[in-house]
Amino acid sequence: MDLPQLLLSLIVIYGSARLLGELAVRLGQSAVLGELLAGVLVGGSVLGWAEPTETLKLMGEIGVMLLLFEVGLESDLQAFLKVGWSAAAVALIGVIAPFALGYGVAAALSMTPLQAVFVGATLTATSIAVSARTLNDLGRLKSSEGSIILGAAVLDDILGLVILSVVVGLARTGSVSWLDAGQTAGTAVLFLVGAIVLGGRYAHWFGSLVGWMQHRGSLIVSAVTFALALGYAGTLVHLTPLIGAFAAGLILARVEHQIHPGKHIKPVADLFVPIFFVLTGAAVDLGSLNPFLEQNWPVLLLAGGLTVAAILGKLLAGLGAREARVNRWVIGAGMLPRGEVGLIFAGVGLTSAIISTAEYGAILVVVAVTTLLSPLLLKWFVKAA
Amino acid sequence: MDLPQLLLSLIVIYGSARLLGELAVRLGQSAVLGELLAGVLVGGSVLGWAEPTETLKLMGEIGVMLLLFEVGLESDLQAFLKVGWSAAAVALIGVIAPFALGYGVAAALSMTPLQAVFVGATLTATSIAVSARTLNDLGRLKSSEGSIILGAAVLDDILGLVILSVVVGLARTGSVSWLDAGQTAGTAVLFLVGAIVLGGRYAHWFGSLVGWMQHRGSLIVSAVTFALALGYAGTLVHLTPLIGAFAAGLILARVEHQIHPGKHIKPVADLFVPIFFVLTGAAVDLGSLNPFLEQNWPVLLLAGGLTVAAILGKLLAGLGAREARVNRWVIGAGMLPRGEVGLIFAGVGLTSAIISTAEYGAILVVVAVTTLLSPLLLKWFVKAA
Numbered sequence: 038m039d040l041p042q043l044l045l046s047l048i049v050i051y052g053s054a055r056l057l058g059e060l061a062v063r064l065g066q067s068a069v070l071g072e073l074l075a076g077v078l079v080g081g082s083v084l085g086w087a088e089p090t091e092t093l094k095l096m097g098e099i100g101v102m103l104l105l106f107e108v109g110l111e112s113d114l115q116a117f118l119k120v121g122w123s124a125a126a127v128a129l130i131g132v133i134a135p136f137a138l139g140y141g142v143a144a145a146l147s148m149t150p151l152q153a154v155f156v157g158a159t160l161t162a163t164s165i166a167v168s169a170r171t172l173n174d175l176g177r178l179k180s181s182e183g184s185i186i187l188g189a190a191v192l193d194d195i196l197g198l199v200i201l202s203v204v205v206g207l208a209r210t211g212s213v214s215w216l217d218a219g220q221t222a223g224t225a226v227l228f229l230v231g232a233i234v235l236g237g238r239y240a241h242w243f244g245s246l247v248g249w250m251q252h253r254g255s256l257i258v259s260a261v262t263f264a265l266a267l268g269y270a271g272t273l274v275h276l277t278p279l280i281g282a283f284a285a286g287l288i289l290a291r292v293e294h295q296i297h298p299g300k301h302i303k304p305v306a307d308l309f310v311p312i313f314f315v316l317t318g319a320a321v322d323l324g325s326l327n328p329f330l331e332q333n334w335p336v337l338l339l340a341g342g343l344t345v346a347a348i349l350g351k352l353l354a355g356l357g358a359r360e361a362r363v364n365r366w367v368i369g370a371g372m373l374p375r376g377e378v379g380l381i382f383a384g385v386g387l388t389s390a391i392i393s394t395a396e397y398g399a400i401l402v403v404v405a406v407t408t409l410l411s412p413l414l415l416k417w418f419v420k421a422a
Numbered sequence: 423m424d425l426p427q428l429l430l431s432l433i434v435i436y437g438s439a440r441l442l443g444e445l446a447v448r449l450g451q452s453a454v455l456g457e458l459l460a461g462v463l464v465g466g467s468v469l470g471w472a473e474p475t476e477t478l479k480l481m482g483e484i485g486v487m488l489l490l491f492e493v494g495l496e497s498d499l500q501a502f503l504k505v506g507w508s509a510a511a512v513a514l515i516g517v518i519a520p521f522a523l524g525y526g527v528a529a530a531l532s533m534t535p536l537q538a539v540f541v542g543a544t545l546t547a548t549s550i551a552v553s554a555r556t557l558n559d560l561g562r563l564k565s566s567e568g569s570i571i572l573g574a575a576v577l578d579d580i581l582g583l584v585i586l587s588v589v590v591g592l593a594r595t596g597s598v599s600w601l602d603a604g605q606t607a608g609t610a611v612l613f614l615v616g617a618i619v620l621g622g623r624y625a626h627w628f629g630s631l632v633g634w635m636q637h638r639g640s641l642i643v644s645a646v647t648f649a650l651a652l653g654y655a656g657t658l659v660h661l662t663p664l665i666g667a668f669a670a671g672l673i674l675a676r677v678e679h680q681i682h683p684g685k686h687i688k689p690v691a692d693l694f695v696p697i698f699f700v701l702t703g704a705a706v707d708l709g710s711l712n713p714f715l716e717q718n719w720p721v722l723l724l725a726g727g728l729t730v731a732a733i734l735g736k737l738l739a740g741l742g743a744r745e746a747r748v749n750r751w752v753i754g755a756g757m758l759p760r761g762e763v764g765l766i767f768a769g770v771g772l773t774s775a776i777i778s779t780a781e782y783g784a785i786l787v788v789v790a791v792t793t794l795l796s797p798l799l800l801k802w803f804v805k806a807a
Contacts, residue, residue, distance in 0.1 A: 038476065040483050040663060044654040047484075051647040055640065062637045071637075091423065092477040098425050099432075174638075252447045252456075253559075254692025255440065261693055262436040269429040278425060301689045307639030308646055308690055 038090045046093055047312075049086045053079045054311035065420075067174040067412040069167065072311050074409070076318020083323065089316050097316045099265075100309030101166045101377075102282040106264040107306045108169045108178060108187070109286015110299040114233065116184045117287075124188030126357030128163075131189060131372050132196050135160035135350025142342040148396070151208060155391045158200045159383055159400055160347045164376020164408065165190040165279055166313065171412045172371065175419055181363045186371035187283075189354070194280055195225045197378060201385060208391050224274040229284060232267060236288030244292035257305065260289060260298040277378070317376060321405045325398045336395050340402035347403050348373060348410070364422045370414035379404040423475045431478055432697075434471045438464045439696035450805075452559040452797040454552065457696050459794070461703020468708065474701050482701045484650075485694030486551045486762075487667040491649040492691045493554045493563060493572070494671015495684040499618065501569045502672075509573030511742030513548075516574060516757050517581050520545035520735025527727040533781075536593060540776045543585045544768055544785055545732045549761020549793065550575040550664055551698065556797045557756065560804055566748045571756035572668075574739070579665055580610045582763060586770060593776045609659040614669060617652060621673030629677035642690065645674060645683040662763070702761065706790040710783045721780050725787035732788050733758060733795070749807045755799035764789040 053075035061071030079087040087093075117124070140157035148156065168190055172183045199218045206214050247259050264285040271281025289298050327333055355369030375382075383400040386392040392400070438460035446456030464472040472478075502509070525542035533541065553575055557568045584603045591599050632644050649670040656666025674683050712718055740754030760767075768785040771777040777785070 038480065040480060041654055041657045043480050043484070044650045044657075044663065048647055048651050048654065051643050051650075055635070055637070055643055055647070058637045059635050059640070068637045092480050095423070095425060095428050095477050096481070099428070250440070250444050252440070252443045252453045254689070254696075255444070257689040257692050258436050258440055258696065262433055262440070265429045265436075266433050269426055269433065272426045272429075278429065304639070304642040304686045305690050305693055307642050311639075311643065 038092055046087055049079050050312055050315045054315050067171045067416055069170045069174055069314055070412040072314035073318040076315040077321045080319025087319050097313035101313040102268050102278055103306040104310045105279045105283040106286040107302050109283040110290050111178055114287050117188045120181055120185045123358040124185050127185055127189040127354045128192035130357045131351050131354030132161040134353040135347055138346035138350045139343055142346045146339055152392055155204050155386050158204045161200055162197055162375045162378035162382050163190045163193040163372050164374040164378050167374035167376045167408055167411055168371045171415050181360055182367045185358055185368050191280055194277055195222055198222055198225055198275055205389055208389050221275055225276050228274045232284045237291055240288050240291040244295040247296050256296055257301045336399045340399040343403045344406050347407050366418040370411055370418050373411040374408040375404040376408045423477055431472055434464055435697055435700045439700050452556045452801055454555045454559055454699055455797040457699040458703040461700040462706050465704025472704050482698035486698040487653050487663055488691040489695045490664045490668040491671040492687050494668040495675050496563055499672050502573045505566055505570045508743040508745055509570050512570055512574040512739045513577035515742040516736050516739030517546040519738040520732055523731035523735045524728055527731045531724055540589050540771050543589045546585055547582055547760045547763035547767050548575045548578040548757050549759040549763050552759035552761045552793055552796055553756045556800050566745055567752045570743055570753050576665055579662055580607055583607055583610055583660055590774055593774050606660055610661050613659045617669045622676055625673050625676040629680040632681050641681055642686045721784045725784040728788045729791050732792050751803040755796055755803050758796040759793040760789040761793045
């Protein structure tokens with residue numbers, strides 16, 4: 038890819054994201070819905086204008102890290118600790134219910150037990166990216182519901198690590214190493230707790246360092262470098278880099294009053310984030326959804342069943358919230374999107390030869406539908422409340 | 423390149439750029455000098471920590487476009503028109519003098535006439551990126567000297583188009599198509615004038631459109647998209663995308679009072695720009711500069727002669743300024759850096775088999791020395807004035 042090609046892709050991505058994002062806002066919807074639909078429109082299955090090259094994908098991934106960093110900056114660790122038990126319950130039900138329902142659907146459609154386990158596992162994923170962005174769009178980040186959704190999504194990523202290592206181990210060796218799975222989860226928890234405790238204690242050093250620097254741009258570059266570094270460290274313990282970036286935001290939130298990183302990060306996030314969501318939308322393959330093609334019927338049947346399981350399972354998760362006055366529907370809707378995490382799960386299943394390309398296609402449908410439905414439902418439940 | 427690799431590269435680039443940039447500022451130098459030296463340090467010839475992958479290079483190129491966009495936003499078209507004749511004289515002398523001197527050096531070291539023409543042509547380049555950044559660092563963008571340097575650098579890019587097409591035509595066919603060269607230059611001039619005249623007339627539409635949009639981030643995304651689009655359009659008429667981005671900035675400068683794009687672009691530029699300068703520094707091959715290796719002597723002799731020609735030629739260009747009270751040394755120093763334009767010229771020479779890899783190496787030395795020397799000299803002359 039050379040520079041003119043990249044420029045053209047960015048112009049298409051930004052132009053379509055702006056147009057459909059603006060339209061979504063005017064129709065009272067979340068802007069992220071518009072950006073996802075913009076992706077569907079310019080993606081391979083309609084216009085074919087936005088080829089997901091390596092550079093675009095990487096810029097999008099940086100973008101979603103910056104989004105989580107910004108969300109962390111605007112969050113309050115205390116708010117998460119206060120709803121900790123609810124978040125844990127939501128995460129746990131949000132794993133068990135979709136798994137059981139997905140397993141049931143897969144088994145009913147005569148898949149093998151291993152395949153059914155894998156399909157069920159895939160439905161347990163939660164895309165922290167889409168949830169965080171929608172909450173941000175709706176101005177609901179700081180509500181109790183927002184804290185529960187984000188907290189549960191973080192815990193879900195750790196649970197996802199366990200599930201993935203169990204399922205892949207099962208596929209490879211036929212047995213489960215609970216020790217390995219436990220170690221993986223333990224390291225991830227240790228990393229998160231360690232980063233937040235130590236980071237919180239020494240955050241003011243960061244503030245002083247940035248304050249001492251004279252060279253223009255020291256704040257934004259230092260803050261972003263910190264977010265990228267924690268994201269990178271997260272990948273070393275197998276977490277998604279998003280969790281590390283989110284932790285970096287939570288830590289620097291303590292110096293927000295001192296150096297205001299949040300104000301500077303906004304335009305940068307605004308520029309990177311749409312790339313991620315447009316590419317996510319562009320990955321939707323409308324062709325496989327065409328109900329007029331008979332060859333799509335088995336896939337659509339599986340996809341339909343799994344989609345119902347996926348939606349029902351996560352809406353049930355909302356019931357895990359213990360607080361009297363929270364809207365459990367909002368929480369369930371916020372946990373819906375499988376997004377990039379679902380894609381990673383499905384990709385592992387395909388490369389491990391657990392599932393066929395047809396079953397992979399069905400999971401992609403579940404990912405697409407839940408990801409597009411979540412902003413719609415979330416907006417609807419918030420309005421209805 | 424996967425995400426963890428990119429994160430690691432960015433951490434190294436930002437960390438080193440921040441450290442050496444800050445050091446440069448503390449030593450009274452321009453920050454860009456520190457970033458270039460940071461690149462030399464982390465680049466292949468010393469630490470080897472920053473591999474210039476496609477994605478990093480593209481992000482750097484976007485960065486330098488955003489830099490020129492920002493410079494354009496902070497510039498005043500009137501200021502350029504006022505010093506237009508001086509800029510033209512500086513650009514013209516800055517082409518003729520280095521060409522003649524370079525030709526002389528090359529001929530004296532018994533290169534063929536075609537090679538001598540090419541080497542001379544390479545010395546005529548001016549890197550608008552390094553000059554603009556240094557002027558920005560020194561707060562001299564809006565001085566008469568700054569306007570003359572930037573104006574001359576833009577004109578030099580158009581002259582460079584002519585020179586390159588003449589030299590390459592000469593190498594391929596043995597004859598010069600002045601018609602082609604004239605057409606190329608004509609289209610480029612037409613594009614620039616057209617963009618600025620039409621853009622200036624309709625800039626307030628852009629302001630109104632952005633003001634009408636409700637979706638967060640509409641200003642930064644629209645402004646950057648405009649810059650990328652004009653940069654892309656520029657490449658269609660063979661200009662560097664930097665010139666298009668600069669023109670976009672000049673155009674939107676007219677709505678700066680209305681929507682303040684400049685304020686929002688700063689953190690974004692701060693984040694992208696260091697990637698470009700660190701990678702530029704990383705391209706310097708210190709190994710070929712080692713005077714203790716006898717095999718380097720012929721290259722070093724050629725490099726030394728050409729470097730003197732390159733510096734002398736551009737310092738002479740400063741004399742082209744007609745204004746009574748401008749500092750001609752500052753202008754000459756600002757025209758010094760060959761930067762990325764010199765690299766493009768040298769690369770064409772190598773792929774057209776006009777010059778050997780040894781001669782290519784010598785030109786790289788000229789590019790490196792002039793690029794690193796310019797911020798130093800510029801600072802020195804500004805201080806002395």
